[in-house]
Amino acid sequence: MTYPSNVRTAPPAAPGRAPARSSPAAGPSPEEPPTRAAAWVEGTERLRAAAATEPGRLRIIGAALALLVVAFGAVTAWEVSDRYSAAHDVVHRSQQLSADAAGIYSSLADADTAAASAFLSGAPEPVKLRDDYDEDIKAASRLLIDAASHTDSTGASDEAIKKLNEGLPVYTGLIEQARSYNRQGLPLGAAYLRYANERMTEDLLPEAKTLYDTETGRLAADNERARRWPYASTALAVLALGVLCWAQRRDHRRTNRVFNLGLVCATAASLVLLVWLGVGQSLARDNLNSAQERGQASLKELNDARIESLKARANENLTMVSLGAVIEKDSRTGVDEDKYEKDYQTAMGELDRALARAEKLADGGPVGEQVGKARAAYAQWQSRHKEARASDTAGDYRAAVTKVIDGKESTGHSFGQVEKALETSLDEKQRDFERFAAAGQSRLSGLAVGAGVLALVAAAGAVLGIGRRLSEYR
Amino acid sequence: MTTRDSLRRLRGLRRNGGFRGWGGVMAMVVACVLTGSLTLLPLSRSVGQDAADFAQQRISTAVPVVAEDCDLLESAVRPSSADGNAIKTIKARKVPKLVVGIDQNSYGWGYRNPLTKELEGFDIDLVRAIAEEIFGDPDAVTYRAVTTGQRVDALNGREGKDGSVDLVVRTMSISCERKKQVLFSDAYFETGLQVLAPKGSAITGYDRSLKDKRVCSATGSSADAKLKTESYGAQRVLVPNQLDCLVRLQLGMADAIMTDNSLAAGLMAQDPAIERAGAQLPKEYYGVAAMKDNTDLIARVNKVLRDYSAGGDNSRWTQSYRKWLAKGLPGLTGPPKAG
Numbered sequence: 001m002t003y004p005s006n007v008r009t010a011p012p013a014a015p016g017r018a019p020a021r022s023s024p025a026a027g028p029s030p031e032e033p034p035t036r037a038a039a040w041v042e043g044t045e046r047l048r049a050a051a052a053t054e055p056g057r058l059r060i061i062g063a064a065l066a067l068l069v070v071a072f073g074a075v076t077a078w079e080v081s082d083r084y085s086a087a088h089d090v091v092h093r094s095q096q097l098s099a100d101a102a103g104i105y106s107s108l109a110d111a112d113t114a115a116a117s118a119f120l121s122g123a124p125e126p127v128k129l130r131d132d133y134d135e136d137i138k139a140a141s142r143l144l145i146d147a148a149s150h151t152d153s154t155g156a157s158d159e160a161i162k163k164l165n166e167g168l169p170v171y172t173g174l175i176e177q178a179r180s181y182n183r184q185g186l187p188l189g190a191a192y193l194r195y196a197n198e199r200m201t202e203d204l205l206p207e208a209k210t211l212y213d214t215e216t217g218r219l220a221a222d223n224e225r226a227r228r229w230p231y232a233s234t235a236l237a238v239l240a241l242g243v244l245c246w247a248q249r250r251d252h253r254r255t256n257r258v259f260n261l262g263l264v265c266a267t268a269a270s271l272v273l274l275v276w277l278g279v280g281q282s283l284a285r286d287n288l289n290s291a292q293e294r295g296q297a298s299l300k301e302l303n304d305a306r307i308e309s310l311k312a313r314a315n316e317n318l319t320m321v322s323l324g325a326v327i328e329k330d331s332r333t334g335v336d337e338d339k340y341e342k343d344y345q346t347a348m349g350e351l352d353r354a355l356a357r358a359e360k361l362a363d364g365g366p367v368g369e370q371v372g373k374a375r376a377a378y379a380q381w382q383s384r385h386k387e388a389r390a391s392d393t394a395g396d397y398r399a400a401v402t403k404v405i406d407g408k409e410s411t412g413h414s415f416g417q418v419e420k421a422l423e424t425s426l427d428e429k430q431r432d433f434e435r436f437a438a439a440g441q442s443r444l445s446g447l448a449v450g451a452g453v454l455a456l457v458a459a460a461g462a463v464l465g466i467g468r469r470l471s472e473y474r
Numbered sequence: 475m476t477t478r479d480s481l482r483r484l485r486g487l488r489r490n491g492g493f494r495g496w497g498g499v500m501a502m503v504v505a506c507v508l509t510g511s512l513t514l515l516p517l518s519r520s521v522g523q524d525a526a527d528f529a530q531q532r533i534s535t536a537v538p539v540v541a542e543d544c545d546l547l548e549s550a551v552r553p554s555s556a557d558g559n560a561i562k563t564i565k566a567r568k569v570p571k572l573v574v575g576i577d578q579n580s581y582g583w584g585y586r587n588p589l590t591k592e593l594e595g596f597d598i599d600l601v602r603a604i605a606e607e608i609f610g611d612p613d614a615v616t617y618r619a620v621t622t623g624q625r626v627d628a629l630n631g632r633e634g635k636d637g638s639v640d641l642v643v644r645t646m647s648i649s650c651e652r653k654k655q656v657l658f659s660d661a662y663f664e665t666g667l668q669v670l671a672p673k674g675s676a677i678t679g680y681d682r683s684l685k686d687k688r689v690c691s692a693t694g695s696s697a698d699a700k701l702k703t704e705s706y707g708a709q710r711v712l713v714p715n716q717l718d719c720l721v722r723l724q725l726g727m728a729d730a731i732m733t734d735n736s737l738a739a740g741l742m743a744q745d746p747a748i749e750r751a752g753a754q755l756p757k758e759y760y761g762v763a764a765m766k767d768n769t770d771l772i773a774r775v776n777k778v779l780r781d782y783s784a785g786g787d788n789s790r791w792t793q794s795y796r797k798w799l800a801k802g803l804p805g806l807t808g809p810p811k812a813g
Binding site: 119122181182185186187188189190191192194195322323324325326327336339393394395397398401 | 573578579581585586587588589590591593615616617618619620621623624714715717718720721725744745
């Protein structure tokens with residue numbers, strides 16, 4: 001069907017010699033060599049010619065059936081492995097990164113709180129608070145290294161990690177300076193502590209929040225990707241099954257045979273694959289949905305609550321350390337207020353709202369109980385804080401400090417209870433998330449390989465089934 | 475107030491032998507005008523005001539030290555140890571303690587020692603001396619932290635019940651404007667604005683050497699006001715508290731600090747690597763302030779101040795100064811003197 005390409009370059013020949021040089025498969029007109037489009041037209045015409053006879057028709061049907069089921073299997077394998085890899089990402093990567101980012105965020109906030117608490121306790125600082133601070137800084141550095149090696153170099157996260165890596169040593173340097181001045185009994189120590197807190201709240205925590213938001217966003221996106229319904233596979237399944245049924249019906253009409261074993265096998269294999277796909281994906285979606293709604297959504301609120309409680313505690317300590325050094329005008333009332341007391345109230349407001357949302361999401365159960373405990377401790381914290389402020393305003397600074405840092409009657413104790421309840425809830429919800437996400441992933445495991453095998457079985461069945469009919473014509 | 479009171483007041487003036495040159499003549503004119511206006515416009519003063527207090531009041535005779543139309547150095551009331559209305563009210567309280575507005579962040583003046591958690595400083599010593607004079611107990615004080623902006627309102631009861639104070643002893647500069655709002659004691663300390671820079675800096679003081687330099691001062695402070703009117707091309711760095719300026723300077727975020735000389739002493743005591751650049755700007759004076767009507771209280775404070783500075787080198791003023799301020803602010807021998 002190919003026409004020699006050197007025809008045009010050949011010297012003009014006598015009309016009589018032209019047919020001798022044309023291809024043995026003679027075209028419709030020997031003078032005009034056929035073009036490529038004409039070759040395609042020729043192909044369809046051949047097909048049309050073949051469709052005119054029953055064996056030809058059967059061959060076409062067999063080829064179409066084999067092609068359809070193989071396509072169904074291939075597309076299913078492709079879509080399912082995409083969902084599976086997304087679910088795998090959720091379980092093994094993005095979930096870990098998001099938890100790490102939450103860890104960085106809360107370690108930093110906790111370090112700031114521990115530094116302020118230790119400072120207020122006086123010099124030398126209580127060993128426990130110093131250790132808490134050291135642990136927090138170590139944890140933050142370690143998690144930052146992990147995050148840097150695991151995160152794809154996509155803008156927001158990378159930038160945040162870079163800035164955190166730059167800012168952390170600056171912060172710890174300021175804290176060391178604050179400590180050394182504090183040990184000499186100089187008020188400059190408190191000024192350094194305030195400056196360190198400013199760097200923490202204005203530089204580090206916002207970057208940690210960006211990192212956390214980016215990573216939880218990626219987690220949600222991966223989860224969303226894993227939950228997407230495989231529409232192409234479903235459509236191809238319906239099409240393949242439809243054509244299989246039609247072919248069997250046609251077979252039945254022409255031969256009066258009820259079953260064609262090959263075609264029945266092909267239909268069964270396709271049906272099994274469709275059901276497996278449907279059930280597996282539905283169950284996976286259900287699990288992944290639970291991971292998101294019963295795990296991740298609560299984790300977000302609980303993490304928010306944790307960060308706000310830490311901020312509130314740092315500010316409460318700083319109110320006692322700064323001694324009215326920083327006064328800000330309230331933008332609404334125009335009244336001068338202590339900056340740290342104001343920031344404390346803001347953080348407590350956020351904490352209260354986050355706890356309320358977390359309680360609603362928990363909807364009873366052990367986590368609901370823990371969040372309830374956190375809310376009770378929150379109320380106690382607020383009322384004790386009021387007492388401490390009253391003591392301070394009345395000029396009894398020592399009593400105020402005691403109410404903030406010492407013993408079971410202190411705001412520090414209430415804060416500790418909020419923390420404990422939140423940590424328990426976070427652990428619980430993290431486990432919930434992991435359980436659901438892993439279950440979701442397992443629903444999809446084996447499906448891609450299964451799709452390939454079943455599609456091959458179905459294709460073989462179709463080809464054999466049609467082949468058997470064809471053999472009757474020989 | 476009656477005409478007799480005013481006459482007595484005039485007599486008081488003469489008895490103190492205050493007439494000197496034009497200042498005396500001016501004072502007399504002022505006294506006449508005052509007498510006239512007071513007789514014509516009876517003021518609603520609180521009842522039961524001790525006549526003795528008024529006898530001790532006098533119109534200042536000292537020539538104003540700053541080009542302002544009032545005397546910054548001397549109080550409007552004379553020292554007295556009599557318990558007037560204000561003191562009687564304080565003593566009759568459920569908790570008979572003096573409520574004093576102080577600062578907790580000015581090293582050497584009024585600050586909370588982070589190690590002992592106690593208040594310390596020159597101002598705190600003075601507060602204790604006042605409490606000892608009134609109650610015989612230096613600890614009969616409720617300290618209340620007040621900010622620069624709250625001082626006048628806290629005295630006049632506008633900061634609410636929990637925020638009001640009897641006295642403010644908080645590096646408070648005496649000014650004619652403030653004298654209209656509160657009653658000041660005699661001046662107990664002399665200061666002025668001062669530029670501070672790291673040793674070896676090219677900055678030579680409040681002058682053109684500040685051009686393109688970052689100069690730090692506290693928001694709303696008199697140093698900030700001064701830099702706003704004339705900055706010599708300096709870039710202003712504003713922080714909540716003058717102590718924060720030292721942090722900025724140490725971290726290389728500012729090239730110089732501008733603050734009160736007396737507070738500069740506190741900064742220099744915490745960082746030996748900074749020094750004064752150039753001379754101190756025109757003088758200002760610190761005074762103890764009370765509500766305008768509490769004349770007996772300020773008369774009592776003035777008595778404390780008089781006793782406080784008596785004794786030359788061994789006066790309590792000098793002892794307190796040596797303990798808290800001499801290191802960063804050497805060379806003073808006593809409180810500023812009137813006249």
